[in-house]
Structures are given as structure tokens and as C-alpha cells.
Amino acid sequence: MAPRANWKGFLRLSLVTCPVALYPATSDTEKVSFNQINRKTGHRIKYAKVDADTGEEVANEDIMKGYKVDTDTYIEVSKEELDEIALDSTRTIEIDEFVPKSDIDNRYLIRPYYLVPDGKVGHDAFAVIRETIRSMNKVAIGRVVLTNREHIIALEPLDKGLMGTLLRYPYEVRSEREYFDDIQDVKITKDMLDLAKHIVEQKSGSFEPEEFEDRYESALIDLINKKRSGVLTTAKAAPKSSGNVINLMDALKRSLASEKEAAPVAKAGGKKPRKAASGQREMLLPISGKRAAKEEAKVPAPKKAEKPVRAATRSKKAG
Numbered sequence: 001m002a003p004r005a006n007w008k009g010f011l012r013l014s015l016v017t018c019p020v021a022l023y024p025a026t027s028d029t030e031k032v033s034f035n036q037i038n039r040k041t042g043h044r045i046k047y048a049k050v051d052a053d054t055g056e057e058v059a060n061e062d063i064m065k066g067y068k069v070d071t072d073t074y075i076e077v078s079k080e081e082l083d084e085i086a087l088d089s090t091r092t093i094e095i096d097e098f099v100p101k102s103d104i105d106n107r108y109l110i111r112p113y114y115l116v117p118d119g120k121v122g123h124d125a126f127a128v129i130r131e132t133i134r135s136m137n138k139v140a141i142g143r144v145v146l147t148n149r150e151h152i153i154a155l156e157p158l159d160k161g162l163m164g165t166l167l168r169y170p171y172e173v174r175s176e177r178e179y180f181d182d183i184q185d186v187k188i189t190k191d192m193l194d195l196a197k198h199i200v201e202q203k204s205g206s207f208e209p210e211e212f213e214d215r216y217e218s219a220l221i222d223l224i225n226k227k228r229s230g231v232l233t234t235a236k237a238a239p240k241s242s243g244n245v246i247n248l249m250d251a252l253k254r255s256l257a258s259e260k261e262a263a264p265v266a267k268a269g270g271k272k273p274r275k276a277a278s279g280q281r282e283m284l285l286p287i288s289g290k291r292a293a294k295e296e297a298k299v300p301a302p303k304k305a306e307k308p309v310r311a312a313t314r315s316k317k318a319g
Contacts, residue, residue: 139156
């Protein structure tokens with residue numbers, strides 16, 4: 001099922017307007033998630049909202065927001081006051097200007113969205129706006145109101161639709177100076193630089209995100225499946241560290257040699273077959289208590305989930 005639109009309204013370029021819908025372009029729902037449970041009973045933990053001083057539980061209607069100005073001093077702000085200053089969504093993304101994509105610092109990027117025509121009308125106007133942006137080879141900058149706050153959004157063509165990326169305001173981006181000032185200025189010899197460039201050339205390729213594997217996610221799935229099947233797990237031994245200081249030039253030479261040795265093997269074997277790892281959708285159903293475990297032994301093994309199995313990927317060699 002397609003996700004629900006986060007926002008619906010109109011996209012406008014001067015006098016050209018069309019109805020559009022904004023959808024999230026990313027999702028974390030496929031990742032393994034955990035609940036907190038009581039070790040002694042196996043029951044889920046429930047959090048209650050309590051008064052920090054009295055320890056008594058507070059009803060939702062008695063809870064309001066407060067801005068901390070001192071240790072025990074808060075400026076109380078009611079929901080009505082917040083509603084009063086909330087920006088009324090005009091339900092329109094007005095394109096204010098066009099800028100080169102290279103002008104947008106990556107630090108200002110927040111999250112991507114997909115912008116598509118909403119309904120059967122307005123596809124012509126949408127295509128005009130999309131192809132205008134594409135032909136100018138620029139990014140359209142507009143504003144959109146989400147959850148009472150106004151956000152800057154950068155729009156660019158993506159296939160038949162538009163990708164909208166929310167941008168941060170300047171006050172949200174920290175200056176690099178306070179972090180980089182203490183980095184020492186060092187001289188790098190030409191030999192070192194040449195060796196490093198050779199290593200980069202050996203490891204160069206095209207970006208193929210499907211070739212990457214979330215190794216921690218795979219380990220979580222493997223751990224849960226093992227525990228579900230009653231397989232005992234053992235703790236890994238801590239990695240040993242030599243602690244020796246390696247000469248930088250020597251390290252570069254060894255790195256280049258190891259990359260040259262690995263390259264012919266990779267070429268001869270071609271692409272490695274993708275790892276046949278079980279996805280989260282293949283995980284077995286959880287056991288709920290000892291009674292369920294006994295009853296489960298009487299019934300056949302559960303079938304695989306009907307939902308599509310997440311595509312397995314292999315890990316790309318770290319650089």
C-alpha cells in the first residue's frame with residue numbers, strides 16, 4: 001500500500017497552478033524495532049506522565065508546554081496561544097526563485113519528498129513546471145507549511161515527477177570553524193599523494209546503493225531468528241589491537257599492494273552472487289510465553305509472510 005500523503009495543495013509558478021501531493025521519499029519502517037519489556041515478567045513497559053515533584057500521574061488535559069528560563073522557572077504557553085501564532089497553510093507551494101543546484105550546501109538538506117499531481121486534472125500544468133525546471137538545469141526554491149511551521153523546499157525533476165527536499169534555515173547549521181580551527185597544517189609529500197591517488201583509482205567505481213548491505217540490521221535479524229529457533233549465541237571476543245605506530249608511507253605502500261592483489265581476483269570472478277540472507281519479512285513469529293511455546297510444538301511451522309521479502313544485498317568493501 002502506498003504511503004499517505006504528508007501534504008496536499010497546489011504548486012504555482014507565476015500564473016501556472018496545479019494540484020499536487022507531497023509524499024515521504026524515505027522510510028524506516030523496514031528496520032528491526034524493539035519494545036522495552038520487564039525482565040522478570042516479560043511484559044511491556046508502560047510509561048506514565050508524572051509530576052516531577054509529587055510523583056503523581058498527570059492527565060493529558062492538565063499538561064501544557066513550558067519554556068525553561070531558569071532551573072525551576074518556566075514560561076507557560078497554552079495550546080490556544082500556539083494556535084494563535086501558527087502559520088495558516090496557504091496550501092500552495094509558491095516557487096520564489098531558481099538557483100543552481102551547486103549553490104545549495106549539503107548541510108542544508110534535511111529530507112526528500114516526492115511531489116506528484118493530485119488527481120486526474122493538472123497534469124499538463126505539472127509537466128510544464130517540471131520541464132521548465134529541467135530545461136533551466138536549476139533547482140526551484142519555494143516554501144511549504146508543514147505542522148504549522150514554514151519550511152524552505154527545493155524542487156528538482158526526477159523522472160516523471162518532482163523531488164522536493166526540505167532545507168534548513170541558516171541558524172540551524174553550525175559553523176565549521178569551531179571544529180576545524182585546531183586541525184594542524186601539515187605538508188604532504190608528492191610521493192604520499194601519488195600513492196594515495198593510486199589506491200583511490202584501484203577502488204574507484206560507480207555508486208550502486210543496492211550493492212550495500214546494512215550489516216547491523218542483518219546481524220539483528222540473524223540474532224532474532226537464532227533465539228526464536230532456540231540456538232544459543234556466544235559473545236564475540238574483543239578485537240585485538242597491536243597498538244604499534246605504523247609509518248604512514250609504509251602503510252600507503254602496503255595498502256596499494258593489497259588493492260592490486262585483490263583487483264585481479266574480483267575481475268576474474270565477476271560480480272559476486274548476492275547474499276541469500278533472510279529479510280525482516282521472513283522472520284519467524286515471536287513466542288509469547290511458555291504456554292505458547294508448548295502449543296506451538298503441536299502445530300506446523302508458520303508460513304512465510306505474505307508481504308514481499310526485502311531484497312537482500314551484499315556488503316561493499318570498506319575503503
